[in-house]
Amino acid sequence: MIENFQNLPVINRMILNKVQREAVEYCNGPQLVFAGAGTGKTRVLTAKIAFLIEKGINPWQILAATFTNKSAGEMRQRVENLVNVSVDGLWIGTFHSLCARILRRECLNIDYTPSFTIYDRSDQISLLKKVLKNLEIDDRSMPPKQIHNAISKYKNLCLLPEDLQNSVKGYYEQEVLRVYKSYQEMLHKQQAMDFDDLLMQTVLIFRKNENVLLKYRNMFKYVLVDEYQDTNYTQFLFLKMLVGNNNKIFVVGDDDQSIYGWRGAQIENILSFERQYPDTKVFKLEQNYRSTKHILDFANAAIMDNKIRASKKLWTDRTSGEKVILTRYRDNRQEAESIAKKICSINDTKTMLGEIAILFRTNAQSRSFEEAFRKHRIPYVLVGGTGFYERAEVKDCIAYLRLIINPCDDESFGRIMNVPARGLGDKARDTLIQSSRKLNCSMLEALMRSDISALGSRYQKGFSDLKSLFEILIEMEKSGESPDEILKQLLHFSGYMDMLTSLNTEEASARIENINELINALTIWSSEGQNRKLSSFLEEISLVSDVDCWEKKENSVNLMTLHCAKGLEFKHIFLVGLEDGIIPSRQNFDDDSAIEEERRLFYVGLTRAMENLECSYVDYRWRFGDLLPSTQSRFLNTIPSELYNYIDSSIFIENGSNGFKPRFETETREKPQKKRKVFNDPGFDDFSQDTIEFRMGQHVKHKTYGRGRILSISGFGDDMKLTVLFNNGSRKKLMAKFANFESV
DNA sequence: GGCGTAAGACTTTTT
DNA sequence: GTCTTACGCC
Numbered sequence: 208m209i210e211n212f213q214n215l216p217v218i219n220r221m222i223l224n225k226v227q228r229e230a231v232e233y234c235n236g237p238q239l240v241f242a243g244a245g246t247g248k249t250r251v252l253t254a255k256i257a258f259l260i261e262k263g264i265n266p267w268q269i270l271a272a273t274f275t276n277k278s279a280g281e282m283r284q285r286v287e288n289l290v291n292v293s294v295d296g297l298w299i300g301t302f303h304s305l306c307a308r309i310l311r312r313e314c315l316n317i318d319y320t321p322s323f324t325i326y327d328r329s330d331q332i333s334l335l336k337k338v339l340k341n342l343e344i345d346d347r348s349m350p351p352k353q354i355h356n357a358i359s360k361y362k363n364l365c366l367l368p369e370d371l372q373n374s375v376k377g378y379y380e381q382e383v384l385r386v387y388k389s390y391q392e393m394l395h396k397q398q399a400m401d402f403d404d405l406l407m408q409t410v411l412i413f414r415k416n417e418n419v420l421l422k423y424r425n426m427f428k429y430v431l432v433d434e435y436q437d438t439n440y441t442q443f444l445f446l447k448m449l450v451g452n453n454n455k456i457f458v459v460g461d462d463d464q465s466i467y468g469w470r471g472a473q474i475e476n477i478l479s480f481e482r483q484y485p486d487t488k489v490f491k492l493e494q495n496y497r498s499t500k501h502i503l504d505f506a507n508a509a510i511m512d513n514k515i516r517a518s519k520k521l522w523t524d525r526t527s528g529e530k531v532i533l534t535r536y537r538d539n540r541q542e543a544e545s546i547a548k549k550i551c552s553i554n555d556t557k558t559m560l561g562e563i564a565i566l567f568r569t570n571a572q573s574r575s576f577e578e579a580f581r582k583h584r585i586p587y588v589l590v591g592g593t594g595f596y597e598r599a600e601v602k603d604c605i606a607y608l609r610l611i612i613n614p615c616d617d618e619s620f621g622r623i624m625n626v627p628a629r630g631l632g633d634k635a636r637d638t639l640i641q642s643s644r645k646l647n648c649s650m651l652e653a654l655m656r657s658d659i660s661a662l663g664s665r666y667q668k669g670f671s672d673l674k675s676l677f678e679i680l681i682e683m684e685k686s687g688e689s690p691d692e693i694l695k696q697l698l699h700f701s702g703y704m705d706m707l708t709s710l711n712t713e714e715a716s717a718r719i720e721n722i723n724e725l726i727n728a729l730t731i732w733s734s735e736g737q738n739r740k741l742s743s744f745l746e747e748i749s750l751v752s753d754v755d756c757w758e759k760k761e762n763s764v765n766l767m768t769l770h771c772a773k774g775l776e777f778k779h780i781f782l783v784g785l786e787d788g789i790i791p792s793r794q795n796f797d798d799d800s801a802i803e804e805e806r807r808l809f810y811v812g813l814t815r816a817m818e819n820l821e822c823s824y825v826d827y828r829w830r831f832g833d834l835l836p837s838t839q840s841r842f843l844n845t846i847p848s849e850l851y852n853y854i855d856s857s858i859f860i861e862n863g864s865n866g867f868k869p870r871f872e873t874e875t876r877e878k879p880q881k882k883r884k885v886f887n888d889p890g891f892d893d894f895s896q897d898t899i900e901f902r903m904g905q906h907v908k909h910k911t912y913g914r915g916r917i918l919s920i921s922g923f924g925d926d927m928k929l930t931v932l933f934n935n936g937s938r939k940k941l942m943a944k945f946a947n948f949e950s951v
Numbered sequence: 952g953g954c955g956t957a958a959g960a961c962t963t964t965t966t
Numbered sequence: 967g968t969c970t971t972a973c974g975c976c
Contacts, residue, residue: 768965792964
């Protein structure tokens with residue numbers, strides 16, 4: 208029986224409704240699938256790929272663009288389970304990783320080495336600062352971040368400096384253009400590409416060299432795109448060129464969930480798809496399998512006010528479920544505190560913590576929830592924030608590794624030249640830059656080629672140490688040494704580890720921990736397949752997104768921004784901070800289309816919920832240390848009041864009688880007893896051991912600094928840091944795990 | 952040239 | 967309230 212089932216065609220093995228099935232089976236031309244939230248979009252996409260493979264198309268003849276690496280990996284797995292053949296060859300990934308893959312093979316066409324470096328945002332900003340300095344432009348009148356935005360916009364429209372020459376008007380734009388031009392030259396000189404280049408340069412190669420384009424156009428028998436509403440113009444061009452007249456294109460998307468306009472995405476791409484690809488067949492998935500009727504009615508009402516949208520309405524045959532709740536709180540601390548308490552009681556009954564998510568507009572909003580959860584000992588996972596690969600010590604290691612692969616990367620060289628300290632400061636740097644200009648090469652190359660004694664007697668030791676370090680490292684890489692071994696050796700020979708160990712501070716220990724974590728990651732990565740090269744590792748980590756790093760834990764509440772939540776679903780959603788100025792963001796007040804995007808963001812948040820949806824806003828919000836008044840979001844005004852239950856919790860005052868305790872009141876010891884019974888997950892036990900001892904305002908005694916009081920707590924688990932005000936007047940930041948307080 | 956302190960900016964969202 | 971940058975002192 209089971210064997211028979213396995214032999215059935217994919218289309219019969221998957222549970223698909225009528226429209227889904229039609230969309231999978233249709234193969235006569237371009238297809239646009241409007242897939243509303245929770246309508247089984249991933250299922251259709253997966254089935255389609257499996258269906259194509261089953262029809263005889265080789266996995267390597269299929270290109271599928273997804274929004275995150277994580278969903279690409281999951282989809283690959285699901286397809287493999289369906290088709291019983293290896294799908295290793297399948298081209299599935301984000302636009303950025305797919306383009307990087309093409310570029311590694313084809314970039315000689317645009318005078319780039321295949322080992323080019325990919326610059327992340329912080330690399331880009333630091334390069335821009337350098338450009339501004341070179342051009343003697345004041346970075347206060349032209350903030351690097353702003354210029355970065357402008358350049359990114361141009362690249363998302365596939366516009367090079369020379370394309371703009373005749374069209375830019377004002378002084379500011381002229382200056383931006385000057386920076387763009389120089390920035391682009393610097394990137395090329397360093398054999399580096401930024402995120403946007405990955406897309407744009409691929410298109411430029413396709414334009415420049417028809418043979419290359421035809422190679423890929425002929426190779427890919429089918430092109431599939433997920434989240435099509437979030438593609439930008441350059442991605443549109445990429446697809447259009449790749450598909451040509453073959454018309455084998457299948458896109459899935461939902462205009463109501465287009466939330467990346469600020470990043471260059473054009474909602475017009477999906478709305479005008481039928482014009483771009485004549486004879487397109489449109490499929491509309493409108494049956495929602497995710498949410499209860501009450502949630503769906505609320506979400507439908509919320510999005511209705513948008514003008515720019517394709518007509519459609521989600522429906523469900525699920526039960527009504529519980530009504531949506533809208534709660535008003537006094538301030539964001541009370542909001543977090545109350546939600547923490549609610550979560551404790553939800554957890555008592557049936558819902559696991561992992562099925563709960565707190566969604567907010569800005570990263571900064573996570574803080575009050577982290578504090579409340581810590582206080583109530585609720586384990587949580589924060590998605591996003593400062594990522595592992597953005598930490599200074601990790602970036603230092605990455606800079607060394609990048610240089611081994613790409614010696615032209617002056618950005619990375621500048622970062623590590625004097626880390627650890629080798630007595631090579633600004634003067635030494637200038638000397639080396641001059642030498643590199645003379646030799647017309649990069650800084651590292653200049654160092655390797657120069658006679659050290661010519662670089663100034665004062666820096667002789669520093670330069671020669673650095674030179675021999677790289678001689679060793681480059682030799683190791685050439686001889687095929689494993690990436691993790693190279694990293695270990697570089698940490699040893701450079702003296703980086705010694706630098707940290709000799710510091711002997713709590714912070715240094717934490718940094719060593721992070722570096723060990725990086726070594727682990729690299730070791731695991733190397734062992735996962737054959738011929739795993741350092742360069743591939745570097746590429747992978749520069750293209751990971753926040754959600755890629757997120758692992759759903761069964762017993763941890765999820766905290767994330769609305770943008771991160773796209774594509775995910777949770778039983779219980781708390782959508783918080785629904786205030787004018789937050790959702791919609793104050794910075795979008797004067798732009799109607801941006802307001803519509805904010806409303807879509809709101810809609811994305813609402814439609815993540817499967818069973819329970821609780822929205823909330825506050826009367827006062829703490830910003831920059833001040834308590835500022837807030838009002839409810841304009842998006843709530845047009846939703847009929849019968850669609851939700853309104854609860855006003857703002858009247859509660861923080862005192863014992865209402866259940867809201869003052870923040871600094873000394874806690875009694877009875878609490879953990881009760882909670883432990885609820886949270887018996889081993890993951891939580893780890894968590895509670897680390898946090899149980901510390902509270903804000905707690906009095907502590909340190910063996911060197913004496914008595915003091917904890918001012919604030921940040922991070923948790925092994926990363927927890929305590930800011931302590933000691934009675935001798937000094938203020939110290941300590942790693943909780945090393946603080947080693949004595950009993951008071 | 953390195954290290955510490957103080958003033959300033961900062962919070963929209965991210966591949 | 968926190969992180970980054972600039973400047974001044976050793």
